[in-house]
């Protein structure tokens with residue numbers, strides 16, 4: 468079987484849940500232009516656009532987020548991750564769907580935020596911008612090597628409200644409870660097939676189930692660390708219900724309340740039922756429908772699943 472056939476064969480497990488499935492498959496083979504986020508701590512989006520346009524880069528604005536541009540043609544510059552402007556921290560290369568979980572969590576200046584799985588820092592640095600470099604983000608990750616990338620991104624963007632910790636997210640200890648937590652969990656990353664088709668083509672059900680168990684442990688600990696009344700955003704860049712609705716369903720069973728996820732682009736609600744390729748039948752509680760599924764063919768992006776959960780106030 469060719470890599471293309473293996474990718475299609477793997478993704479076919481979602482035929483019954485993804486609308487317009489043929490178009491979904493078609494999009495897996497379309498190149499995804501890079502997108503960049505202006506570092507608004509250092510300059511305005513318009514300034515960045517004229518700087519890069521004068522170097523021959525062709526950009527188009529993203530209608531639903533003023534900080535972002537699509538790189539339609541990098542011109543002579545080549546890789547947008549290797550320019551002087553990038554090195555100076557004027558922008559961050561970030562896929563558009565990756566910008567959505569911070570938008571849903573919506574941290575404000577002065578807030579205290581825990582980012583449980585933060586490296587390499589796309590969302591940490593975006594949240595630091597949203598908080599105008601004030602308040603505190605505890606950016607945690609378990610992987611020391613990936614934390615090097617997180618540190619360098621935080622430094623490059625001249626961010627000063629981030630504290631880095633290295634812990635297994637299942638065992639983070641804290642004497643304070645967090646009013647806002649982002650759990651952008653390790654996942655099977657099916658939503659990045661447009662960039663890494665080989666990775667997705669090789670995925671197995673055993674891997675997906677293993678990740679699901681890890682995600683459930685991570686969300687349990689995140690709920691423990693959440694302040695009463697606090698908000699938790701759970702996101703994974705994948706389509707597998709075992710890593711999406713199943714995890715959120717478990718969180719709901721622990722007492723957190725789902726809230727509606729509102730996004731400025733097309734999405735589908737979380738699903739209530741799923742039968743996997745081995746015939747295992749899953750049924751999820753109605754609250755999972757408040758989460759959203761973002762599919763590549765709906766907005767010409769990657770894929771993502773996002774849920775917003777609130778811990779009830781203490782009685």
Ligand SMILES: C[S@@+](CC[C@H](N)C(=O)[O-])C[C@H]1O[C@@H](n2cnc3c(N)ncnc32)[C@H](O)[C@@H]1O
Pocket residue numbers: 565583584585586587588589590591607608609610613634635636637651652653654
């Ligand atoms: C999807 S990536 C995070 C991407 C990051 N939020 C961003 O926007 O740049 C998942 C991360 O989870 C980390 N991870 C894996 N297992 C973990 C664990 N048990 N505790 C904390 N982090 C973990 C990985 O090292 C990886 O950096």
